[in-house]
Amino acid sequence: MDDTSKYLIHASISADGVVERSDVVGAVFGQTEGLLGDELDLRDLQQSSKVGRIDVQIDSENGHSFGQMTIASSLDKAETAILAASLETLTRVGPCQAVIEVTNIEDVREAKRRMVVERAKELLAESFDDTVMSSTEILEAVKESVRVEDITEYQGLPAGPRVADSDAIIVVEGRADVLTLLRYGIKNAVAVEGTNVPDAVAGLTQERTVTAFLDGDRGGELILRELSQVGDVDYVAFAPDGRSVEDxxxxxxxxxxxxxxxxxxxxxxxxxxxxxxxxxANGTGAGEAPTDPHTESPTTEASSTPPADGPINGSADAVTDPTAEGGNGGTVAVERPADAVSENPAADGDAADAEVFTESEVDAVTEAVDPADERPSLTDHVQAVIADESGMARLLNDGLDIDDEVAVEKVYDTVEYADPAPAIVVVDGEASQKLVDIAAQRGVGHVVARSAGEYVKKPVSVRVRTADQLLD
Known part of the structure; x- marks a missing residue:
């Protein structure tokens, strides 16, 4: 009956004497018999499962009895109301005077509907947000999985796929460091797996141009000391003080x-x-990045000299630091796809300012571009986000670096909860009232959008511009 009941009749019982549950049930059946006719006879309704059992809870105190009665009903509203009203005709329970009063009729389905609504709200809030991935997130996930799968072994040691044939290698401490460099496109790293440098690595250093890239702690120094004794190290680089390469x-x-x-x-x-x-040697404190005195932000110090025949194949950049002038020495090679060159003509247009590199070190660092040298302008960001119809929103800091990039529909929450707050928001959509209000609250100075919205009150602290204004 509980599975098919529609309503619950709740009634209170009060008797001038001591009565028990069986007395109440007997009074209900006895005093309602024949009262409502054959179709609403309580015994017949129970036998046909249209009315459930009579549930009574009763207590006695100081010669009086009081309690609650509940009856489940699958009748319609009118029939249930009639049945409930008939209960109030009872005047005696056993030998005692009694009063029964219906307190309410509960719609069981309404209670279930409320439960369904509340649970649906919870499911909507918890079950969908984490499963939605933007196109950028999908692309990055696929790229990273491919890079991680590229890890190989060199004589039993974790290594990138280019260690065996590259003329320049990077020696790191462990497997996690190799994975980190692979994630950033550097494929010629090999791990020593501890402070005891393996013979395979020691022998490899005799044949290649070697850069030791180690953690910024005492362990990194111990590895370098042993590596310099058993092998031939050309260059040294450390992670910032107290940090690991993998971080x-x-x-x-x-x-x-x-x-x-x-x-x-x-x-x-x-x-x-x-x-x-x-x-x-870099002009900083231990573990710090070089700092430009004009910008107070980390930068690199390197002078460049173009080779006579120009960059190799036009597909890579590098920086040569001359040791004669106290520089770092050697060349760091950076592979860069052809489309990346075309996206920043200002960096590629002047041959006199082009960064150079050597054939022997072109594989030393692959597919990594220093943001300080390849930083796009605001117009470049607008072109990539809005003109190319990316469907994305890009959050930029004061240096025009990308802090975050999300799908347009997530821009409100992303700007509201970004830490730190962005300086500029570029969005492939409308600069709506809601967006500029959130920008004003977070201290965002500029919003660049495909179109401006209609504003009831436009915050004076936010400058709104359209892509047409910047790309004309």
Whole structure:
């Protein structure tokens, strides 16, 4: 009956004497018999499962009895109401005077509907957001899986796929470091897997141009000391002080490799602090990135000299730091696809300012571009997001670097909860009232959109521009 009931009749019971549950049930059947006719006879309704059992809870105290009665009904509203009203005709329970009063009739289906609505709200909030991926997220996930699958072994040691045939290698501490470099497109790293340098790595360093890229801690220095004794290391780079190579982002990895220092230029007194020496050679404190005094932001210091025949195949960049002038020495090679060159003509147009590299080190660092050298302008961002109809929104900081990029429909929440707040928002859509209000609350100074919205009140602190204004 509980599965098919539509309504629950709730009634209170009060008797001037001590009565029990069986007394109440007997009074209900006895005093309603024949009252409502054959069609609504309570016994017949129970036998046909149209009315459920009579549930009574009753207590006695000081010679009085009181309690609650509940009857489940699958009749329609009118019949249920008639049945409930008939209960109030009872005047005696057993030998005692009694009063029965219907307190309410509960719609069981309404209670179930409320439960369904509340549960649906929870499911809507919890079950969908985490499963939706933007096209950019899907692309990055696929790229990363391919890069991770590229990890191989070199004589039993974790290594990138280019270690065996590259004329320049990067020696790191462990497998996680190799994976991190692979994620950023650097495919010629090999791990020593501890402070005991394997013979395979020691022998490899005799034949290749070697950069040791190690963690910014005491363990990194110990590995470098042993590696310099059993092998032939050309250049040294450290992660920032107290950090591991596996924890670095793309910009930090490229910055560290661009600021490598020739091992031969470091003091060798048997107990030197290599990290401090590398930092001093770059003009910084231990573990810090070089800083431009005009911008107070990390940058790299390198002079470049174009080769007589220009960049190799026009597909890679590199920076040569001349040791004669106290620079870091050697060349860091950076592979870059042809389309990346065409996207920044200002960086590629002047041959006199072009970065150069050597044939022997073109594989040292692949597919990584230093943001300081390839930073796009606001117009470039507008072109990529709006003119190319990307369907995305891009959050930029004061230096026009990308803090985040999301689908247009997520721009409100992303701007509202971004940490830190962006300086500029470029969106392939309308700069609506809601968007500029959120931008004003977060301190965003500029919003660039495909079109401007209709504003009831436009915040004075936010400048709104359209793509046409910037691309004309």
């Amino acid at each position: 670095l982002d793309r910009a930090s990895v490229v910055r560290a490799l661009r600021n490598k220092v020739a091992l031969s230029s470091l003091p060798d007194d048997g107990d030197g602090d290599f990290r401090a020496a590398v930092a001093a």
